Amino acid sequence: MWLAKVYVLTSGKGGVGKTTLAANLGTAMALKGERVALIDADIGLKNLDVVMGLENRIVYTLIDVANGKVHVFDALVRHKQLKNLSLLPASQIATKEMISPDDMKRIIGEMKERFDYIFVDCPAGIERGFRNAVAGADEALIVTTPELPAITDADRVIGLLENMGFEDDKIHLIVNRFKAHMVRNGDMLNIDDIKSALSIEVMGIVPDSEEVIISTNKGVPLSLNGADGRMNKILDGIVRRLEGEDVPIPNLNDLAEKNSLWNVIKSLFRHR
Amino acid sequence: MIMSFFSIFTRRKRRKEVKARDSARERLKALVGNGRRMVYRIDDFESPEELAEKAEKIKDEIQKKASQLFNTDEKRVKVVVEEHNGYVVIIANINFE
Numbered sequence: 001m002w003l004a005k006v007y008v009l010t011s012g013k014g015g016v017g018k019t020t021l022a023a024n025l026g027t028a029m030a031l032k033g034e035r036v037a038l039i040d041a042d043i044g045l046k047n048l049d050v051v052m053g054l055e056n057r058i059v060y061t062l063i064d065v066a067n068g069k070v071h072v073f074d075a076l077v078r079h080k081q082l083k084n085l086s087l088l089p090a091s092q093i094a095t096k097e098m099i100s101p102d103d104m105k106r107i108i109g110e111m112k113e114r115f116d117y118i119f120v121d122c123p124a125g126i127e128r129g130f131r132n133a134v135a136g137a138d139e140a141l142i143v144t145t146p147e148l149p150a151i152t153d154a155d156r157v158i159g160l161l162e163n164m165g166f167e168d169d170k171i172h173l174i175v176n177r178f179k180a181h182m183v184r185n186g187d188m189l190n191i192d193d194i195k196s197a198l199s200i201e202v203m204g205i206v207p208d209s210e211e212v213i214i215s216t217n218k219g220v221p222l223s224l225n226g227a228d229g230r231m232n233k234i235l236d237g238i239v240r241r242l243e244g245e246d247v248p249i250p251n252l253n254d255l256a257e258k259n260s261l262w263n264v265i266k267s268l269f270r271h272r
Numbered sequence: 273m274i275m276s277f278f279s280i281f282t283r284r285k286r287r288k289e290v291k292a293r294d295s296a297r298e299r300l301k302a303l304v305g306n307g308r309r310m311v312y313r314i315d316d317f318e319s320p321e322e323l324a325e326k327a328e329k330i331k332d333e334i335q336k337k338a339s340q341l342f343n344t345d346e347k348r349v350k351v352v353v354e355e356h357n358g359y360v361v362i363i364a365n366i367n368f369e
Contacts, residue, residue, distance in 0.1 A: 067367055097363055100352050128363065131354070148296055148303070155304040186291035189300070193293070197300045 004037070004115040006108055007242065008137035009174075010161075011144060012153030014124030017176040018143045020212055022121040023051040027221035028235040029242070030085035034116040037076065039088045039108070041133035042123040043099060046090035052079065053219025054087055061091035066103040072110050081224060086115075096128045101135035108136030117242070126160055134161065139170040141203060145177045146189045155198055172203035174238065179208050180256035191249070204238035207231075207255045230257070323360075327353035334364050344368040 009018045009025075022038055030036040040048035043062065049055045060075035065088070072088065079085040088111075104120075111118060122133035134140065140161050144154040154173070161171055175194060182188035195202055207230070215225040222231055234255075240247045331351040339346040350365040 098365055100350055100363070100365065102352075103350075148299060151300060152303050183293070186293045189293055189296050193297050193300065197304050 001113065002116065003112040004035075004118045005242075006112070006118040006120065006136055006138045007141050008041075008120040008122050008134050008139075009141045009143055010122035010130065010133060010157055011124065011142060011150065012126055012130075012157040013144075013150045016143050016145045016150050017206070017212075018124075019047045019051055019121050020216055021141075021143055021174065021176060021206065022048060022119045023221045024212075024215075024223065024235055025238060025242070026085060026117075026119050027052075027079075027082065028223045028232075028239045029117050030079070030082045031223055032239060032243075033084070035084045035114065037086045037088060037111055037115045037118045039118060039120045040090035041104070041120050041129065043090045043094050043096045043129065043132075044092065045123065046092055048121050049077070049087060049089045050219065051216050052087055052221065054079065054089070055219075058089045061089050061094070062107070063091040063094045063098055065107055066099045072107050073114070096123065096132060099132055101131050104132050104135040126157060130157075130160075134164065134166075139172065140166060141172050141174050142198075142200065143174050143176055144194065144198075146175060146179075146183075146194060151189075151194060151197060158198060158200060168200065171200050173198060173200050174204045174206065175202065176206045177208040178205050178255055180252045183252060202249055203241055204234070205250060205255060206234055206238075207257065209257070230254070323355055327360075330362065334362070338364060338366050342366050342368040 009022045011018055019040075019042070026036045026038045038048055038052070040046050040062070042048070049058060054077050057077045059077075060070045062075070064070050065072045065075050076086040076088055079087070088107075108118060108120075120133050120137055123129035142154050142157060144150045158171055162168070173195070175191060178191075179188055183190045191202060191205060209231055211222060211225070211231050215222045218225060223235060234250060237247045237250065331353060334351045335346045335349045338344075338349045342349075344366065348367040350367075352363045354361045354363070
């Protein structure tokens with residue numbers, strides 16, 4: 001019997017894009033036909049429902065499930081367009097202390113039979129919320145931006161995960177908001193710098209893009225929002241790597257925003 | 273005239289400023305270099321078994337007391353005992369709804 005593979009997206013530092021990545025990776029995975037569940041473990045500061053555009057469809061939350069008020073499948077919210085993509089929302093009025101790592105293990109255990117992949121969106125920090133989020137995960141996706149505070153926090157999180165029993169090959173790195181032009185100018189750390197500092201395998205590099213802000217504001221994940229081919233290709237590459245395919249990591253040219261004549265003309269009309 | 277002559281050197285000097293990437297790389301090496309990662313230590317307990325045993329005892333006591341005080345089933349009192357770098361943290365969730 002197939003049991004879902006559970007990935008936790010964590011970072012230590014807040015604001016690096018965990019929630020947006022969870023939504024976009026989950027959507028990209030669901031578009032490939034996989035049965036995907038997203039769990040918002042950021043209790044009290046939930047946002048995954050907003051990024052997914054599902055905030056008005058929530059009836060029950062993770063806390064209701066943990067307290068035994070409802071079964072986990074009654075709390076899941078199905079995506080409007082993708083019926084194979086569901087969200088287990090977090091409560092806004094609860095606190096992270098109201099759920100325990102054992103609760104998370106039990107809930108994820110119940111979900112595993114019905115899904116192919118589960119993504120857990122972890123809150124910032126390394127306290128209770130972090131411990132809850134990683135409790136039921138098989139592998140971890142460490143999200144960082146190419147800046148020192150985010151990288152040093154990522155390093156601490158990797159240390160914690162190792163202490164919690166995660167093997168090295170179960171911890172992967174995603175570098176978010178990468179700016180190729182800044183790397184070219186020598187103003188930003190490159191992937192090799194980050195990789196050698198953290199000593200873990202890179203699962204993906206996501207360039208900084210206005211498309212992400214637009215899709216978040218619309219509540220429609222990138223893959224469903226008609227994002228440019230570059231972003232779709234990048235997300236698809238990460239998803240395929242998560243599925244075990246050997247897909248090369250994009251180089252600086254692949255990551256750079258293409259300023260073709262057509263794009264410049266399009267942007268002129270967009271401003272008007 | 274003399275000032276503008278010296279300003280040529282000033283500009284040249286500015287061009288040789290340290291790039292942000294080089295500075296970040298050096299600082300990153302100092303911060304996380306040599307594979308140093310935070311490792312939890314257990315200072316107050318000789319063995320993890322001793323900690324686990326004591327954790328179970330305190331869990332039972334808290335469950336009993338909390339269920340009496342809040343007039344709820346013992347099963348509805350969840351107690352988690354965690355060890356954080358030599359500190360024992362006890363978290364109790366009492367569901368008396």
